[in-house]
Amino acid sequence: IVLQRLSDLENRIGALTATNSFLEKQLKEANDRKERLEEEVEKWKGEVSELKAEVKKSEERLLECEGSAELTNRYLLDENSKIKQQKAEIRCELIALKREHAKLLDAKQETPHEAELTALREEVAALKEKLRVVETTRKEENRIKSEPMETTEVASLLEELATLREKIRIAERQEMRLKTLRAVKEDQCALNKGNDVSTQPSRSEYFVKEEGCAECERLKEELVSLKQNQSVESESALKEKYEKMERELTEKYDMQKAIAEKLQKELFEAREKNDELRSAMRILDEQCEKLMELKKRAEVGRKKAFERLASINEKLNELRRERDSHQQKDADHKRLLQENERLTKKIDYLSAELRETHTDYREELSKLARQMSETKQKDATENESFAIKVEMLETEKRQLEATLRSLQRHIEQCKGECESRAKEVTCLRESQSKVMEENAKLRDGLALAITKAEKFKEEVEALKEMNSVINRELSKAKDEKSDAVIRADALQQAFREKERLVAYLQSQLHMRTCNKIKRTSSRSTLISVASESSVVDVEISEYDDRDSGTRGRAVVCSVDEGPVRPDSASLTRSTGAYVSAARTPQPLSSITNRSESSANTSVAPTPSRVGTMKHDIPHRWKTFLLLKQAKCIACYEGLPRVRHAMRCTECGLMAHRVCISNIANTCGLPEQCADYYLDSYATYSTTTMSGWVKLWRSDDTTGNKWRNAWAVITDQRLCFFDNDGLASPNDGGSPFLTVNLDRDHWRLQMQSVLDVSVKGGVSKDSLALLIELRLARSSLYMLAPTVQAKQRWVRALQTATDRRMFVQRRPSASSAANKMLIALDAPLNLTINCSQMLEEWLLIGAQEGLFITQLTSPRVPFIVAGLAAVFQMELVSDLEMLIAISGLQRQLVFMHVSDLYDGLKSDRPTVRPTAISSFSGCHLLTVHIDRLNNTRYLCVADPDKINILHFNSRLGVFTPYKSIATNEPATCLLSIADGIVFGADQFYFVDMKTVMAHVVVVPGCPSDYPLAAVSISDGELLLAYHNFGVFANVNGNRTRPENVDWNRAPLEFVYAAPTLYIVHNDTLEIVQIAEYNGPNSRTLLDVRDFYRCHCAHYIGRGRSAKEVLFALSGGDRTEIHSFCGNTEKTVFGTLKRKVTSHGEMTAHGKRLKV
Known part of the structure; x- marks a missing residue:
């Protein structure tokens, strides 16, 4: 029956497992569909709110998962303690039974009969058989329940088996004691028979035997009763355990069934939600179409209204x-x-005046007539005078009559004019009435047009306002969407880390019994010492791998380019004609020709032209804080950690902030298009290169500023010719300028700053095409014709730099020795951020959590529960405190070393960290100790400021003290004697007495980005910038006169006197700093070593101060390497290196001559 139940349970478990996997697949598909739908409807506000809800739900689930993990851990610990207590009680009972059994054996004076011995043997055999059956049953049950059982149940079953075996051993020991008692009895009987001289009667002997038999019978009954009680108790315990296991299996079945139902319900809800999203998307599309139609109609109406308004105007x-x-x-x-009125009045006046004059004339004439008659009568002599007067009067009369006639004619003329004017006035009145009627009609039409225009104007204003509101909402939705995408990326990253952690834990069933990591089991594949012949091969293969993996994102979309013409006045960049090559290599046709064989052979023909393709989709750049090592897509140099960089929110490309102008609008280019256009342009060589460039030297005294030149790289020489025909060996031409790339002092200037000294004759757009070579006493500027050509020249010069680093490599006996400590292959490859030595233990802080292993006998690291992703750790030895930056929000936590040791002693190591205040978003920390005041400070950097915490000895914790605002995220934090030094937009020194920051200004240093500050001695610092380094003190005074130029763009600096480790993108350079002998001291010694590493990252110190640990990470492998000086070589033994077929040396073999 038990086996049948177990088989049924096994079938149910298998069915539930299959159902669970199927539901997980369906849930994964549903999540994928959901993400696609969310990406499709991401332009609208509703989708952003849903994304927020999803992000919040994911955070809650993540918190619930972490909480459930802690609860499960506590439950397992409680169960373990209970099992230990039960085990102790069973041991006490067993000891009591042993004591009772010993008392019974001591009470026996005679041995039992043969029948009793046989009965005891049979009982022991039956007990063994029962135990064997129980053990086989337990094994079968363990085999069946091994998958769903918890670790505590397996441990309890193992303990029960141990107790049963112990009982078997006790029974065997009892049997052996009985055998020894029987032998003693036989010896006594033999002695009694040999000395049969006893005088006791046979009756008394019979009574003694009979009394001994009665005692044996009583002991036998007691033994049988004890065994029966023990068997009953064991059977009852087994039944109880069977019932308990059956109940647990039933509960687990119900739980899994509930989980399956819950998953089905969630799946149905997700489907319903997806349907709702689809319907919402369709509704939104319809609304968008309607809005677009309304907008088009409004625009058409607006145009018509404008036309009407124009016509009306x-x-x-x-x-x-x-x-x-x-x-x-x-x-x-x-x-x-x-x-007319005036003339009428004038006519009336003149008429009245004329009448008066006429009457006056008549009266005067009558008077004259009377006078004449009187004069005729009075005096005859007076007739002559009167006659003269009469004549005179007649003449005056005639004159007056003529005047009167003229006036009459004038009056008649005025009357005619008045009549004509009256007619004109009537006509004007009629036309005025018509015009007034037309004006009334026009006023009505104008009022109607004005009302319509006002209405249209209001509609246009409303549409403008609606458009502005929609644009604001759209921009807000885009911002919220970008923030949600960033949070979703963070959650996805956390989810991937959890998945990796789950895979890691599943691969480790018994963490304490893990096999040791054999030092000779695998050789390092992530570090090598490159030979001269392998530098270019490795460089080409790395570029090919990188370009083939990312060419779908940034492909060269124009192959129709011409060379730089000699008569061109200046160079400008046109983004419409060509785009940046970004990551994809492409030949430049006639601009750049390469020879793959040697300089003596002719230039290889250009591959056939496939076609011209133009792609113009701009990237959506967003500033983010870089916490992992990455590479700029434009300049192929590394991006420094804890520094702001630019990332496209659509395609994920990353670049320096000053390099995004060099990247063309190739966002979202399909990979199939890239593959099609790259088939004919995939083969190239970086050993030989040529092409037209514009050249200018800073020490040119001839006045020929920019000069067209044909540049050629061959045999590690950079030559410049006036004509491309002179570069041919047959012509025998000589270059006007030659740079020996192996021997001459030159350096490729990384364009990391905005201040470019060469501006004359170069347009603003052409600054992206500028290449600067720093020579010993001057600078050489090359202006490439296209962005593609510039990237090819940069890559060729970087290859030459790597070759020169190998040529200048001079390792000595005191150089750093390399040894691989741990190698982790997938799925055990951890993303390691930091490490900390704790006696013989090595604490490893990774994205997956906190892990621990031993360096004396390295094993696969096992996890320490209680911490999520660990970014940085700092051990304060005198306080016995471990401070870390942990969690998805990069919170600041601490734990005591004693608690950590207590947690490590258990079967499941667990720590319980305590948060320090409410700091989050931290990326750097350091501890400063004030020796004079015996005070400790904790300095923590986040993207906006540096927080300084003071240790409160009374409370035993760090409390906030002060904060210093920064313009850029701090790239380094260094604790020195009097304060701390940090780098942001510049280097700053903070005096802990005043807690004031002042800029460290070193005279003679050009403007550049700060990377790291390294303490060389008590009064000397190495301030490392992007292109150079300078030795100075905190006041900005130089301690050594010369600057140190870096061969490649550095990423990290580690100093273990006198060795300086410089981490580049794919290389690790090891140099030695000269001893300080005064202001004229040298900077570096001639000792220089060079390793080719894959994604090297400094994680911490080893067992001594000079031992430096680096983590190297590849796609499926992670390695931890130790570098130390000559003093530590005796610990690690002789370092052996193997030489490959190309003369390449690995990190495990001595250098051999090939």
């Missing part, structure tokens, strides 16, 4: 002109009426 202007003319005519009419 023209009519209004015409009407205004007519109104002005009418007003002028009205004024003329009024003036004419006034003139």
Whole structure:
């Protein structure tokens, strides 16, 4: 029955497991569909809110998962303690039974009979058989329940088996004691028979035997009762355990069934949600279409309204002109009426005056007549005088009559004019009435047009406002979407880390019994010492791998380019004609020709032209804080950690902030297009290169600023010719400028700053095409024709730099020795951020959590529960405190070393960290100790400021003290004697007495980005910038006169006196700093070593101060390497290196001559 139940349970478990996997697949598919839908409807506000809800839900689930893990851990610890207590009680009972059994054996004076011994043997055999059956049953049950059982149940079953075996051993020991008692009895019987001289009667002997038999019978009954009680108790315990296991299996079945139902319900909800999203998307699309139609209609109406307004304005202007003319005519009419009235009045006045004059003349004539008659009568002599007077009067009369006739004619003329003016006035009145009627009609039409125009204007304003609101909402939705995408990326990263952690834990069933890591089991594949012949091969293969993996994102979309013409006045970059090559290599046709064989052979023909493709989709750059090592897509140099960089939110490309202008609009280019256009342009060589460039030297005294030149790289020489024909060996031409790339002192200047000293004759767009070579006493500027050509030249010069680093490599006996400590292959490859030595233990802080292993006998690291992703750790030895930056939010936590040791002693190591205040988003920390005041400070950097915490000895914790704002995220934090030094936009020194920051200004240093500050001695610092380093003190005074130029763009610096480790993108350079002998001391010694490493990262110190640990990470492998000086070589033994077929040396073999 038990086996049948177990088989049924096994079938149910298998069915539930299959159902669970199927539901997980469906849930994964549903999540994928959901993500696609979310990406499709990400332009609208509703989708952003849903993304927020999803992000919040994911955070809650993540918190619930972490909480459930802690609860499960506590439950397992409680169960383990209970099992230990039960085990102790069973041991006490077993000891009590042993004591009772010993008392019974001591009480026996005679041995039992043969029948009793046989019965005991049979009982022991039966007990063994029962135990064997129980053990086989337990094994079968363990085999069946091994998958769903918890670790505590397996441990309890193992303990029960141990107790049963112990009982078997006890029974065997009892049997052996009985056998020894029997042998003693036989010996006594033999002695009694040999000395049969006893005088006791046989009856007394019989009574003694009978009394001994009765005692044996009583002991036998007691033994049988004890065994029966023990068997009953064991059977009852087994039954109880069977029932308990059956109940647990039933509960687990119910739980899994509930989980399956819950998953089905969530799946149904997800499907319903997806359907709702689809319907919402369709509704939104319809609304968008309607809005677009309304917008189009509104635009058409707006255009019509504008046209109507224009026509109405023209009519209004015409009407205004007519109104002005009418007003002028009205004024003329009024003036004419006034003139007519004036003339009428004048005519009346003249008529009255004429009548008066006529009457006066008549009266005067009558008087004259009377006078004449009187004069005729009075004096005859007076007739002559009167005659003369009469003549005179007649002449005056004739004159007056003529005047009167002229006046009459003038009056008649005025009357005619008045009549004509009256007719004109009537005509004008009629036209005025018509114009007034037309004006009334026009006013009505104008009022209607104005109302319509106002209405259209209001509609246009409403549409503009609606458009602005929609644009604001769209921009807000885009910002929220980008923030949600960033949070979703962070959650996805956390989810991937959890998945990796789950895979890691699943691969480790018994963490304490892990096999040791054999030092000779695998050789390092992530570090090598490159030979001269393998430098270019490795460089080409790395570029090919990188380009083939990312060419779908940034492909060269124009192959129709021409060389730089000699008559071109200046160079400008046109983004419409070509785009940046970004990551994809491409030949430059006639601009750049390469020879793959040697300089003596002819230039290889250009591959056939496939076609011209243009792609113009701009990237959506967003600033983010870089916490992992990455590479710039434009300049192929590494991006420093804890520094702001630019990342495209759509395609994920990363670049320096000053390099994004060199990347063309190739966002979202399909990979199939890239593959098609790259088939004919995939083969190239970086050993030989040529092409037209514009050249300018800073020490040119001839005045020929920019000069066209044909540049050639061959045999590690950079030559410049006036003509491309002179570069041929047959022509025998000589270059006008040659740079020996192996021997001459030159350096490729990394364009990491905005200040470019060469500006004359170069347009702003052409600055992205500029290449700067720093020579010993001057600078050489090359202006490439295209961005693609510049990237090819940069890559060729970087290859030459790597070759020169190998040529200048001079390792000595005191150089750092390399040894691989741990190698972890997938799925055990951890993303390691930091490490900390704790006696013989090595604490490893990774993205997956906190892990621990031993360096004396390295094993696969096992996890320490209680901490999520660990970014940095700092051990304060005198306080016995471990401080770390941990969690998805990069919180600041601490734990005591004693608690850590207590947690490590358990079967499941667990720590319980305590948060320090509410700091989050931290990326750097350091501890500063003030020796004079015996005070400790904790300095923590986040993207906006540096927080300084003070240790409160009374509370035993760090409390906030002060904060210093920064313009850029701090790239380094260094604790020195009097304060701390940090680098942001510049290097700053903080005096802990005043807690004030002042800039460390070193005279003679050009403007550049700070990377790291390294303490060389008590009063000397190495301030490392992006392109160079300078030795100075905290006041900015130089301690050594020369600057140190870096061969490649550095990423990290580690100093273990006198060795300086410089981490580049794919290389690790090891140099030695000269001893300080005064202001004229040398900077570096001639000792220099060079390793080719894959994604090297400094994680911490080893067992001594000079031992430096680096983590190297590849796609499926992670290695931890130790570098130390000559003093530590005796610990690790002789370092052996193997030489490959190309003369390449690995990190495990001595250098051999090939």
